[in-house]
Amino acid sequence: MNKQFAGSVAALALIAGAVQVSMAQGDKPKLDERLGSAKAVIQEIMATPDKGIPQSILSSASCVVVVPSFKKGAFVVGGQYGQGVATCRTPHGWSSPVFVRLEGGSFGFQIGGQSTDLVLIAMNKNGLQDMLKAKFKLGADAAASAGPVGRNAQAGTDWKLNAEFLTYSRSKGLFAGLDLDGTVLSQNGDDTRAFYGSDVPFEGVLEGNQPTPPAARPFVGTVAKYFIVSRDAQ
Template identity: 30%
Template sequence: MKMLLLTLMLLGITIPTFAVDQSELDERVRKLTNKFEAMQDKPDKKVPAEDLRKAQGVILLERTKAGFIFAFEGGGGLAMVRDPKSQKWSPPAFLNANEASLGFQVGGQQSFIVILLMTTNATRLLTQGDIELGGEARGTAGNSSAGAEGKTGSQPSIKVYDDRQGLYGGAALKGGALSGNDDANNTYYKEYAPLEEILFKRKFKPSEAAGKLIEKIEQNAK
């Protein structure tokens, strides 16, 4: 499976895949939507509207005390990509998070993480090869404005925001891996559904739950 190696604040551990159905995956989308809404309701933690407007891709992840929630609950996260021409969002593709190499000091219990892919090239990392972005992720407890940035050239290509529930001391991540959750995606779209076709070829239409997530992202970009 092709991997995306990101510079971001996460602790990855491998969790076995369990069978889920479409309704459980819709519930996963709704839960992540609610987490995003809750984060945006906090002025000191919200993702800035300007960043959401400029973002070409978005990844939502939830971290628990034990690590990230993956296929165990229908995909630990999801990604969506904006069409360069129409600027419309793709349907969501479910993701797994895999082991990361990092040095960390963590006092937190749980966090919700929003990763913005700021360039078209950054969005293609979701499907192209094993790519590592250099740098370190650092942040201040409960302050999304201290989002980590991965850079391509002189411009930030990735921005990371987290809404920590509990004290977080700081992190320096050397490499974290994300990959498509094939089982969840195939189940959700009721056929073979690789990331390329979900995110870039617009073969599938957003579900009602996904449509509401897109609506919330667009509302918060104004």
């Protein structure tokens, strides 16, 4: 009887493992699409630099989080929830991405019925360290403020010292700073696991210890292209 029970448990474990693998494979196209959407957000913002992120911010960024909108099922309609990807600057270039979620706070992901793209930029090592936590709240665990817009936009003299994160939104073609205080940013371990095919250390990926998969190279390359070029042009 014990042997039969043990055999049943082992069989169930194998079935559960197969189901998890199948689910991960099914999620992969969705994650590839999210990376493609995040790449498009960066490209469209940088296509109009006079109304985009100032060069001084691009050159100082430690990490970039992009939460693109999806046409179907990307977030709860009328809710405060979104899925995105993050990459960080390392001594060897920009890291392979991890998947994150953004939820809560007083903002909405629907503005006038239109979906909204969000961009969060970690400006210093404190911002980077906060991002490496499992979960943290903007404005509480990490100082955040609406980022200035425009190639030569001037912000307050202390923005770079005090703001660990600068936040932006893009809706109906308008790109502007956005107050995201109270919003919780956390890692999406399930999506990251599905993308890489196994459990990978969230912190290690952002520190550059994980090779960038082919599906992620267009997004990472787009971030590297604009941020590094802007920095070198200073």
